[in-house]
Amino acid sequence: MREPARVNIPGGWFGLILGSVANHSGAAGGGPGCAVLVADHRGGAPRAVVPDRPQAPSHATSASGRDLQQRAVRTRESVLLSAAEVFYRKGYAAATLSEIAARAEVTTGALYFHYPSKSALADAVLYEHHAAWAEVAAESQRWRLSALAKIGALIDRIADSYAHSMIARAGVRLGNEHEAIDAKLPEPSVGWIEMMTNLVRVGQQDGSISRDVDAPAAAWVIVASLFGVQEVSERLNARADLIERVTEWWAMLVPSLRDGAGTG
Template sequence: MAQQDRAVQTRDRIVTAAAGAFYRVGYADASITTIANAAGVTKGALYFHFGSKEEIARAVIDEQHLRVTTAAQEIWIATASPAETMMLMCADLAERLVDDVVVRAGIRLTNGGAIFDPPTRAPYDDWLLTFEELVGGAVGAGEFLPSTDAARLAHFIIPAYTGVQLLSDVLTNMGDLKERIGEMWEILLAAVAEPARLEELRALGARIFGTAG
């Protein structure tokens, strides 16, 4: 059991070290030697766990997606309002993109889909399905207009978030990401919220994204 624990810990160290390297210098310039040195393991130990750099990168993406979807599920379970749930999920991801190098590197690798063949699309598919269900829930709860098309709005929110995140990364190194996502939601709510619920939802957004007052 102790040997299994050590193997898991070694694998985790490699994934974390690789995330740091991929984020700092990019996938192409992060060498196996650099990753092994950062993880404090030999190249032989690294290859025991991973057969290639691409396999390590996919493990970073998988770990990133596990972390953010686990948090998203916890938010969903704990929150009654579908609209609030979506905003909380967006805010949580924004915070993790600033604070968690595995999430930050994993998202960057996912956005750079041309790196892999076939491209990594599973995280996008998961988020699209999640938000389609939540948008439908917001319509059913009287938070969003009855005319709102859940699938179409989900296919707008996820790419919009991705675009805001990419620009925030370039312009401020994610320093303004949560604020910009809050602005994105202000615009969305003005377009899709039931008029009778708009001020309530705006107040929720201001609290969640730190723009109250």
Template structure:
């Protein structure tokens, strides 16, 4: 007498599949974050030309294969970090706009918080160094400084319109001056003091350029 056929294997439920897929995506995102953090540290410390994929893999405690699974090459890591650098600057600007009362206060807050980020945030430090070393990177990084200058110009124009700046002040020229002074100060502070004094340098710039009591 033939034996009863074996029961069919139960099909995994859609819920189980969704949970498994979500877990894989979450794990992939965590791995990608670890690799970006490791690359940021490496680029900030050694610069793009001095860093290898192996350096990044070892900092992340992973294999080179894991790096290449997520990023095609070193340039792809640099591009991802450059994008994140500008996203973080945009977040700082948006927060300053929401939490200040006047355009001039917003300008001061943007520059002081950006100075703190340059001092403390490794991704910001890596992004800044990648921009300086852009000629060594075979990829199209965003153009530096222009968006930052445009933001300051818009805010200073509003400040001028509302009487926060002297009538003879040129908001566009002042925005260019502030951008040059700030990014020049961050570079000097980086070389001389590892950016520890950048908030104070920024405070001095703001007091010198935006002092309403000056003739």
């Protein structure tokens, strides 16, 4: 699980998405409006301590330190992915740290070293889920597409994540069970609604979306109904038909955005 790079947070919808992730993790950046998106914000590598008299470590010590660090990263990744699977299959309340540790093939002591509680582990899974969304939002800034086509491409990426990523699946279930989790969790829908509102308005400028469309209302419908489509697909078919259902849903929604039918 790789760590996203440091990015500058601009204002507007993109800032809302990345800013919510940065604020949630408590990450410190290199200055105002800068966030470090990290895959695991609860058990990162120790800070380097600068001694009064700098001494170069021996090659053996450096190699040993690297091995320990790499082992710690592998352990965190294994625990996080195992936790995502258990949370997705059983839900937060029924999941146990002992089962997660057994699935990750680590001791409970090793698990507690990286994640001190079940809520901290759920928090980390949700953070990873939303950090991946922020990465997609950042990538979309480089797409040379009309606004309507960009919305469709974003929906494709999100649907693919819902269908195939265990972190995303667990993130959705944990989000649904947020009241049972003793942790401050991110609110992703706010950022995505703002993002879609902005894209609809851009589409009205580039001609891909009708000027008769109410941009905030359209954005709310897009985000809310996409979540509903994936939720029904999960309940009925474990998301096996999700890509097909999202394709059908988007094909029905596009004409109302493009032509303004039924939006006045």
